[in-house]
Amino acid sequence: MQSITPVRHKITLSDVAAGCGVSRATVSLVLRGSPLVNKHTRARVEEELRRQGYVYNRAAANLRRRTSSSIALVLNDLANPFFAEFAAGVDAVVGEAGFVTLLGCTSESSTREQAVLGSLIEHGPAGIILSPAEGSSAQQVLAAMGAQTPLLLFNRELGGNLPEYAHWDLLALDNQRGTRLATEHLIAQGHRRIAFFGGHRAASSCRQRHAGYTEAMQAAGLRIEPHWQLECAPTRLDAASQTAALFAAAPMPTAAVCYNDAVALGLMLGLSQRGLQPGRDFALTGFDDIAEASMSMPPLTTLTTAPLARGRQAAELLLQRLRDPTALTRHTIAPVQLVVRASSCPPPTV
Amino acid sequence: MQSITPVRHKITLSDVAAGCGVSRATVSLVLRGSPLVNKHTRARVEEELRRQGYVYNRAAANLRRRTSSSIALVLNDLANPFFAEFAAGVDAVVGEAGFVTLLGCTSESSTREQAVLGSLIEHGPAGIILSPAEGSSAQQVLAAMGAQTPLLLFNRELGGNLPEYAHWDLLALDNQRGTRLATEHLIAQGHRRIAFFGGHRAASSCRQRHAGYTEAMQAAGLRIEPHWQLECAPTRLDAASQTAALFAAAPMPTAAVCYNDAVALGLMLGLSQRGLQPGRDFALTGFDDIAEASMSMPPLTTLTTAPLARGRQAAELLLQRLRDPTALTRHTIAPVQLVVRASSCPPPTV
DNA sequence: TGCCGCATTTGGAACGATCCAAGTATGGAG
DNA sequence: CTCCATACTTGGATCGTTCCAAATGCGGCA
Numbered sequence: 001m002q003s004i005t006p007v008r009h010k011i012t013l014s015d016v017a018a019g020c021g022v023s024r025a026t027v028s029l030v031l032r033g034s035p036l037v038n039k040h041t042r043a044r045v046e047e048e049l050r051r052q053g054y055v056y057n058r059a060a061a062n063l064r065r066r067t068s069s070s071i072a073l074v075l076n077d078l079a080n081p082f083f084a085e086f087a088a089g090v091d092a093v094v095g096e097a098g099f100v101t102l103l104g105c106t107s108e109s110s111t112r113e114q115a116v117l118g119s120l121i122e123h124g125p126a127g128i129i130l131s132p133a134e135g136s137s138a139q140q141v142l143a144a145m146g147a148q149t150p151l152l153l154f155n156r157e158l159g160g161n162l163p164e165y166a167h168w169d170l171l172a173l174d175n176q177r178g179t180r181l182a183t184e185h186l187i188a189q190g191h192r193r194i195a196f197f198g199g200h201r202a203a204s205s206c207r208q209r210h211a212g213y214t215e216a217m218q219a220a221g222l223r224i225e226p227h228w229q230l231e232c233a234p235t236r237l238d239a240a241s242q243t244a245a246l247f248a249a250a251p252m253p254t255a256a257v258c259y260n261d262a263v264a265l266g267l268m269l270g271l272s273q274r275g276l277q278p279g280r281d282f283a284l285t286g287f288d289d290i291a292e293a294s295m296s297m298p299p300l301t302t303l304t305t306a307p308l309a310r311g312r313q314a315a316e317l318l319l320q321r322l323r324d325p326t327a328l329t330r331h332t333i334a335p336v337q338l339v340v341r342a343s344s345c346p347p348p349t350v
Numbered sequence: 351m352q353s354i355t356p357v358r359h360k361i362t363l364s365d366v367a368a369g370c371g372v373s374r375a376t377v378s379l380v381l382r383g384s385p386l387v388n389k390h391t392r393a394r395v396e397e398e399l400r401r402q403g404y405v406y407n408r409a410a411a412n413l414r415r416r417t418s419s420s421i422a423l424v425l426n427d428l429a430n431p432f433f434a435e436f437a438a439g440v441d442a443v444v445g446e447a448g449f450v451t452l453l454g455c456t457s458e459s460s461t462r463e464q465a466v467l468g469s470l471i472e473h474g475p476a477g478i479i480l481s482p483a484e485g486s487s488a489q490q491v492l493a494a495m496g497a498q499t500p501l502l503l504f505n506r507e508l509g510g511n512l513p514e515y516a517h518w519d520l521l522a523l524d525n526q527r528g529t530r531l532a533t534e535h536l537i538a539q540g541h542r543r544i545a546f547f548g549g550h551r552a553a554s555s556c557r558q559r560h561a562g563y564t565e566a567m568q569a570a571g572l573r574i575e576p577h578w579q580l581e582c583a584p585t586r587l588d589a590a591s592q593t594a595a596l597f598a599a600a601p602m603p604t605a606a607v608c609y610n611d612a613v614a615l616g617l618m619l620g621l622s623q624r625g626l627q628p629g630r631d632f633a634l635t636g637f638d639d640i641a642e643a644s645m646s647m648p649p650l651t652t653l654t655t656a657p658l659a660r661g662r663q664a665a666e667l668l669l670q671r672l673r674d675p676t677a678l679t680r681h682t683i684a685p686v687q688l689v690v691r692a693s694s695c696p697p698p699t700v
Numbered sequence: 701t702g703c704c705g706c707a708t709t710t711g712g713a714a715c716g717a718t719c720c721a722a723g724t725a726t727g728g729a730g
Numbered sequence: 731c732t733c734c735a736t737a738c739t740t741g742g743a744t745c746g747t748t749c750c751a752a753a754t755g756c757g758g759c760a
Contacts, residue, residue: 010416010498012716023740028718038738053496058472059409060716063745066360070473073453078441079658084434091428091455095466100473101453103423105441116445122408123420123450146403148360236645265645292642295586295615308429362746373710378748388708410746413715 011054020048031056068126071318072102074116076133076156082288082307083131086154089311090129097319099126110136117144127318131155134203138162150325152318154310157204167329169321171314175205175287178303178336179212182257182285185301185338187220189346191255191283195228195246197267198239199259206259209287213257228253236266243270254282254347261286261293261302264343268296279343289339298342305336361404370398381406418476421668422452424466426483426506432638432657433481436504439661440479447669449476460486467494477668481505484553488512500675502668504660507554517679519671521664525555525637528653528686529562532607532635535651535688537570539696541605541633545578545596547617548589549609556581556609559637563607578603586616593620604632604697611636611643611652614693618646629693639689648692655686 013024013031022041029037030045037045058069071094075083091101102125104116113133120128127150130141137160145151147166154171162168179196186194196213199206210229217224227249232242239262246253258264264286268278276282279298286293289304317332363374363381372391379387380395387395408419421444425433441451452475454466463483470478477500480491487510495501497516504521512518529546536544546563549556560579567574577599582592589612596603608614614636618628626632629648636643639654667682 010716014716024717025719025740026738029739032718036738041738055496055498056472057413057474057716059474060413060745061718063407063410063413063747064716064718066745070452078438079431079435081429081431081434084431084437085429087434087453088428088455088457091453092457095454095469098469100469102420103437103441103451103453104445105438107438107442119445119448119450122406124407124409146405148405236641269645292645295619295642297647360746364746374747375710375749376708379709382748386708391708407746410715411748413717414746414748416715 010057011052012057013054016045016048016052016054019052020044062124068124069098070100070102070123070125071315072104072117072120072123072125072128074104074106074113074120074128074130076106076108076113076131078103078105081290082305085307086131086311086314089308089313090315091311093312093315093319097315106133108133110134110140114140114144117141121145121149125149126322127152129154129314129318132158134200135159138166142166150318150321152314152321154314155205169317169329170331171310171317172331172333173205173305173310174333174336175208176212176215178287178338179209179257180216181212181336181338182287182301182303182344183213183216184220185340186255186257186283186285186344187216187222189255189283189344191347192222193225193228193251193253193255194222195225195230195253195256197228197230197246197256197258197284198232198242198263199234200231209257209259225251225253228256232263234260234262236262236269239263239266240270240273243267243274247274254349255344256282256284258284258286261288261290261300264300264302265292265296268300268343279345281348283344283347285344287336293339294341296343298345301341301344302339303336304339305334310334360407361402362407363404366395366398366402366404369402370394412474418474419448420450420452420473420475421665422454422467422470422473422475422478424454424456424463424470424478424480426456426458426463426481428453428455431640432655435657436481436661436664439658439663440665441661443662443665443669447665456483458483460484460490464490464494467491471495471499475499476672477502479504479664479668482508484550485509488516492516500668500671502664502671504664505555519667519679520681521660521667522681522683523555523655523660524683524686525558526562526565528637528688529559529607530566531562531686531688532637532651532653532694533563533566534570535690536605536607536633536635536694537566537572539605539633539694541697542572543575543578543601543603543605544572545575545580545603545606547578547580547596547606547608547634548582548592548613549584550581559607559609575601575603578606582613584610584612586612586619589613589616590620590623593617593624597624604699605694606632606634608634608636611638611640611650614650614652615642615646618650618693629695631698633694633697635694637686643689644691646693651691651694652689653686654689655684660684 013027017024017027030042094101102120106113110133113136129152131154138158139160151168232238264284271278286300286302289302293300293302363377367374367377380392444451452470456463460483463486479502481504488508489510501518582588614634621628636650636652639652643650643652
């Protein structure tokens with residue numbers, strides 16, 4: 001019966017070496033599975049490692065080898081299920097590659113973003129994946145993290161212009177194509193008066209989604225009424241309370257392309273409160289395909305973005321960059337896919 | 351105009367020291383804000399730090415000082431909004447305390463949990479917050495992380511019995527009291543035939559919730575029919591497909607206490623498919639108060655657990671443990687609160 | 701002038717690993 | 731018996747920081 005004795009001080013290579021009468025160097029070779037060590041010696045050392053309960057000190061090794069074994073993930077909003085799934089995807093790939101994820105949340109504050117980046121960079125991550133907070137600029141980010149560490153931007157672009165020697169990769173969703181598909185789908189259903197609802201135009205993702213809508217409307221020769229272009233915070237509550245504005249003046253829309261699912265679900269609620277049944281009296285589409293989208297009443301037509309897969313992809317892009325630091329800056333646009341459900345009905349008066 | 355020149359090698363204390371003609375020790379003192387340095391010298395050094403774009407190497411400092419500046423967070427399911435919010439709460443407090451969060455996801459696999467713990471422990475975190483995967487045991491966890499690092503268990507207890515020298519703290523939800531409150535509420539509404547629906551009895555949280563239900567039923571002298579005690583995976587889809595079993599035999603229940611919100615929402619769907627209107631023909635309660643709970647039709651009566659606050663609390667408990675490693679093991683039970691909404695209607699035949 | 705105290709600065713040894721050049725056996729060939 | 735290749739093994743320097751004991755410079759005082 002082998003018992004692992006509780007110890008007070010941390011066991012190091014030297015302890016193990018002393019414990020079985022070899023040098024530190026030999027123990028180190030054993031740890032790294034070098035073929036140089038005699039298998040007799042190896043067995044003895046491995047036994048001693050187990051016996052003393054040795055724990056590898058990766059920080060010390062990284063210091064000597066001048067390597068890093070971590071990747072920083074900085075998110076504007078972890079509580080949002082979209083980013084949570086994204087994070088799960090990142091962590092999975094990062095872990096498979098033998099790295100560890102350093103997490104940082106900025107809560108949409110660019111001030112906190114600077115602080116978080118500053119703190120994480122001191123731990124010397126091999127690279128950083130950043131989903132910027134609203135209003136964060138390239139200069140700020142550069143000041144906080146320097147130009148030494150590879151950065152992959154996710155989801156949003158940065159304000160300001162970045163110096164050319166900082167080559168930052170980008171992974172973004174095909175926002176414009178997404179809303180274009182949704183708008184074209186509504187048009188094909190017979191709708192002519194289609195609103196664009198929700199989001200803040202300050203965010204690049206919102207501008208892109210609005211552009212997709214505009215593109216489809218113009219291609220179909222349809223009118224875009226200014227009072228159908230409504231901004232609101234990307235939350236259910238705010239969307240619900242903005243619903244009335246859609247119907248404030250004639251001509252009234254028969255459908256809406258919403259900034260995202262949260263907004264669409266809020267709009268559904270607002271419609272119900274006005275006695276309109278979404279999916280029968282009014283058509284709408286979302287963006288993101290969050291879990292609730294398929295379970296809502298009616299189920300929501302939306303664009304699926306596969307956040308888990310996006311997380312994996314982001315991590316893989318960053319790993320590629322680590323392998324080849326001098327490769328050209330890469331901007332990747334991830335496809336989105338229209339999922340047609342019951343919320344995008346034909347207009348009532350067809 | 352000051353420009354930060356892009357450099358190829360990492361700037362160290364020695365570079366800065368050489369750059370302004372002082373010793374490494376002095377620069378180190380400046381970095382740590384020691385009152386020993388002359389303010390003239392301090393200014394010169396600070397200027398040089400800025401000029402060279404020096405980045406503190408916390409790993410090297412930690413090695414020398416034998417300290418740690420990270421806390422590991424290991425979660426069974428980051429994609430679940432409950433844990434995502436929890437993680438956001440943990441990270442906020444961990445960051446405020448000057449630590450950084452090391453993230454690890456186990457995807458409910460105890461094998462991955464061992465691997466993740468093994469990898470994280472090599473980075474020498476000051477402590478670990480662990481929400482165990484299903485079926486994970488104390489022995490496994492101990493083998494993976496050793497007894498040196500303080501551990502706070504969250505949400506679930508571990509199978510097996512832990513050795514007494516590993517003092518592990520615990521933060522759990524008051525599951526039993528929660529479902530007792532929900533059950534008592536349904537009884538007060540006039541229900542007599544109440545089911546317990548969903549979850550796997552293998553999980554400690556499910557057993558505790560079931561116990562709360564049993565307690566309330568027995569205290570009210572009500573019968574518990576075995577065919578009302580239904581297990582299912584804690585997902586909407588599985589819950590929906592298990593709905594029929596509730597009504598397979600007489601007597602049929604008029605209400606159900608559900609394992610969690612996901613199960614409750616699934617049950618709502620299942621009820622609708624059978625032509626029963628939840629909140630009118632059948633009453634039900636959930637657990638967790640996820641975002642959708644208040645937006646569902648009808649809004650769901652449930653137990654709110656404040657996952658963000660729980661995350662903050664978990665981090666604070668761990669920080670306390672770090673301050674006093676010899677204090678007695680602490681088991682904290684976080685209160686939950688009943689939120690009454692429309693889903694818990696009185697029975698139809700009262 | 702010599703000595704002391706104060707304020708400030710410093711060289712060198714850690715921390716726990718890895719790298720590297722050099723060391724020790726061993727056995728076979730000449 | 732010497733020499734050399736092969737198969738391991740090892741001491742010491744090193745990564746970037748902090749700690750510590752000791753050094754330095756300077757003004758004042760006897």
